[in-house]
Amino acid sequence: MRRVLPFPWVSAALLLLWLLLQGSLGPGSLLLGGALALVGGWLLAVLDPPRTRLRRPLAALRLAWVVLVEVFRSNNAVARLILAPTTRGRSSGFVRIPLDMRNPAGLAALACILTATPGTVWAEYDSARGIMLLHVLDLIDEAEWVRIIKDRYEARLMEIFE
Amino acid sequence: MTAMILSWSVFLAQLMLALGMGCTIWRVARGPRAQDRVLALDTFYVLAAMLLLVFGIRTGSVVYFEAALVISLLGFVATAALSKFLMRGEVIE
Amino acid sequence: MTHAENLPGWAAILVSLLLLLGAGLGLVGAIGLLRLRNFYERVHAPTLGTTLGIGSILLASMLFFTVLQARPVLHEVLIGVFMVLTTPVTLMLLARAALYRDRREGSAEVPRSTTGEG
Incomplete structure (x- = not known):
């Protein structure tokens, strides 16, 4: 799970961004947005930013x-x-x-x-x-x-x- | 009646934003220092994005939204680069 | 503005109010750039436009297109999120650049650095 989605929140935000830009929930935009979210998460993992957790x-x-x-x-x-x-x-x-x-x-x-x-x-x-x-x-x-x-x-x- | 109210307020909003852009241009021209000019240019970008959104409402077209998005992106990158330049005299250290 | 004829009255009034509020705040911010006395005071002026100003214009645009097209049009949120993230960064960078430059010139108006650099 951590290998595929190292930053689940960032990936979710990227997917949401893509869907908002497209303005549709069709299978095409979901697929492309999902790909963007995955690749975005991996790229961020390469950069290795310091991790913080929202406690409350x-x-x-x-x-x-x-x-x-x-x-x-x-x-x-x-x-x-x-x-x-x-x-x-x-x-x-x-x-x-x-x-x-x-x-x-x-x-x-x-x-x-x-x-x-x-x-x-x-x-x-x-x-x-x-x-x-x-x-x-x-x-x-x-x-x-x-x-x-x-x-x-x-x-x-x-x-x-x- | 309400359509008239809307078109008048769109016109007024455009007028106010254009006036505001005039103020920022004046500050860019006057300075006195480089940081004042950069700050005014940044404000100019924001007002331009707002003006484009109002244009979108006026024409009922969604195209202006994308222009506004691009302008706000460009404004951020330009201001960040200019501030770095003011601080060290180079954009990339 | 013929496309807006079939916009319901309440939406038209609300969009008008939001537009006037947003544009007014943008204008006041720009006037602030002219009226305030020094750079550090002027840094505060654009935040009027970048917080509530652009916020209410984005809200007006969202409301207008959502009601007109009878489907949720929410992509304006992106500009809002983007503005919220970038404005503090640009203003902080500018304030720090100005501090740095003023200290280099030995200006008496700015407080001295405590870190020793700059």
């Missing part, structure tokens, strides 16, 4: 919901900031945030979540000390941001990946 799929779903709500909220907030008549009284800047998480997949997920939400951009990570550099558009209180990131995202990601 339910917690991951809950995190996805939190991120979705946050995306809506911060879209609204950033749109207001951009259209505000003056920029006075607002300051943007960098914050250093110490992280306890060391799992590379968890860190990558955190980086993607923070960058994709409007208003925050992940700028740098010091892996020796575990400190990340975050740029925040509407920076009022640095300690508040450290608390938000640690409670809202890091705790959940550690639960999922570590």
